[in-house]
Amino acid sequence: MEFQNTLEFAQKLDKEDKLHSYRDEFYFPKVNGKQVIYFTGNSLGLQPKRTKKFVDEVMTDWAELAVEGHFHADKSWWDYHERLAAPLAKVVGAKTEEVSVMNTLSVNLHLLMVSFYRPTQKRFKILCEEKAFPSDQYMLKSQVRFHGLNPDDAIVEVKKREGENHWRTEDVLAKIKEVGDELALVLIGGVNYYNGQVFDMETITKAGKDAGAFVGWDLAHGVGNVALKLNEWGADFAAWCSYKYMNSGPGHASGIYINEKYLGKEDIPRFEGWWGTKKETRFLMKPEFEPMENADAWQISNAPILAMAPYLASLEMFEEVGMEVLIEKRTTIVAYLEFILHEIDAEVDGSFEIITPADRGCQLSVFLHGHGKELFDFLMKNGVITDWREPNVIRLAPAPFYCSYEDMYRFGQLLKKGILEK
Numbered sequence: 001m002e003f004q005n006t007l008e009f010a011q012k013l014d015k016e017d018k019l020h021s022y023r024d025e026f027y028f029p030k031v032n033g034k035q036v037i038y039f040t041g042n043s044l045g046l047q048p049k050r051t052k053k054f055v056d057e058v059m060t061d062w063a064e065l066a067v068e069g070h071f072h073a074d075k076s077w078w079d080y081h082e083r084l085a086a087p088l089a090k091v092v093g094a095k096t097e098e099v100s101v102m103n104t105l106s107v108n109l110h111l112l113m114v115s116f117y118r119p120t121q122k123r124f125k126i127l128c129e130e131k132a133f134p135s136d137q138y139m140l141k142s143q144v145r146f147h148g149l150n151p152d153d154a155i156v157e158v159k160k161r162e163g164e165n166h167w168r169t170e171d172v173l174a175k176i177k178e179v180g181d182e183l184a185l186v187l188i189g190g191v192n193y194y195n196g197q198v199f200d201m202e203t204i205t206k207a208g209k210d211a212g213a214f215v216g217w218d219l220a221h222g223v224g225n226v227a228l229k230l231n232e233w234g235a236d237f238a239a240w241c242s243y244k245y246m247n248s249g250p251g252h253a254s255g256i257y258i259n260e261k262y263l264g265k266e267d268i269p270r271f272e273g274w275w276g277t278k279k280e281t282r283f284l285m286k287p288e289f290e291p292m293e294n295a296d297a298w299q300i301s302n303a304p305i306l307a308m309a310p311y312l313a314s315l316e317m318f319e320e321v322g323m324e325v326l327i328e329k330r331t332t333i334v335a336y337l338e339f340i341l342h343e344i345d346a347e348v349d350g351s352f353e354i355i356t357p358a359d360r361g362c363q364l365s366v367f368l369h370g371h372g373k374e375l376f377d378f379l380m381k382n383g384v385i386t387d388w389r390e391p392n393v394i395r396l397a398p399a400p401f402y403c404s405y406e407d408m409y410r411f412g413q414l415l416k417k418g419i420l421e422k
């Protein structure tokens with residue numbers, strides 16, 4: 001498509017946008033009384049208007065039914081989480097039984113490593129990307145130390161090449177080969193939080209499995225953003241948060257995927273609690289743990305219903321729309337944003353450098369060479385909500401559910417103004 005940097009053209013794209021009506025389904029913050037241009041759906045998605053109804057329903061059930069809500073609420077609480085598995089499985093390309101919702105992301109990755117990081121004297125190394133999201137770095141180091149090992153020996157990072165801003169698949173594969181039969185686990189952020197790169201999860205999963213390792217993915221930035229086929233790829237496990245592209249509210253429940261071949265097993269190492277034991281016998285309060293036949297076996301505590309209600313609301317919207325339509329719009333709106341950046345760069349000699357490679361989802365990370373934090377501050381003051389990462393990068397994620405093409409055009413005009421006024 002031939003893009004144009006005009007308001008009329010952007011509005012024409014909005015008119016043709018299949019998701020345009022969904023913009024009104026979200027609350028937008030305001031700056032100086034005007035709705036913001038929201039680029040931080042990769043950090044915290046906007047609140048869908050329908051979410052309140054789902055939360056209120058739980059509050060009302062609690063007020064009116066108290067403990068009886070566990071079994072007699074319209075959406076009973078004891079099995080509330082089960083309502084999320086089927087729609088969520090579609091989003092991540094898994095079978096319903098492979099998906100569960102529980103806890104929060106870092107907690108879940110730790111719990112999954114109980115099952116999938118089992119170092120032996122020979123096979124003890126974890127392969128990850130360099131400069132992984134800090135929580136992942138802390139997680140991996142603490143897991144390694146927990147097993148009495150030294151992170152310097154056990155953690156192998158795949159580096160970017162000198163002068164490059166992205167990882168090359170061939171370098172990941174070469175590292176997997178090099179570590180060989182010392183490799184216990186590959187655990188990478190499927191979509192990188194900093195540069196927005198989408199890793200070739202299929203190829204890397206296959207290589208990790210061929211090397212005899214477990215392969216897991218942190219999909220915080222991948223879920224609801226890119227096409228995922230966890231079951232088809234044969235990944236062992238994955239976990240993600242729900243508050244970014246899935247719009248489920250700050251710190252709310254996380255999802256997990258566990259490959260079907262590990263389900264229904266009693267002998268797999270796992271931290272267990274009463275919500276993982278078979279629901280048919282759970283309330284008989286027996287001492288024996290009989291794992292649920294699905295990923296719910298990894299659940300430990302009873303489900304935090306108020307943290308799940310917004311996820312159920314969000315999944316209703318994903319069901320209505322489907323990942324294909326979201327990805328189609330995402331691809332076009334990100335391409336339009338890139339076009340606008342190039343146009344403005346040419347007009348004002350902005351020296352922007354997009355460091356996100358072609359394998360991308362919703363996020364463009366832009367190096368603002370020659371412009372300091374004052375440009376970021378100008379944008380924020382003028383209602384462009386974006387974020388700043390050292391040394392000089394802004395991350396722009398036009399979430400397809402609620403961002404418009406007109407937003408992209410208006411952002412370009414504000415960017416130009418910010419540079420010219422400097």
Ligand SMILES: Cc1ncc(COP(=O)(O)O)c(C=O)c1O
Nearest residue numbers: 104105106133135189193220241
């Ligand atoms: C890639 C990645 N991993 C892990 C986390 C940590 O998430 P949580 O605080 O929900 O454990 C985040 C949070 O933004 C993230 O982006």
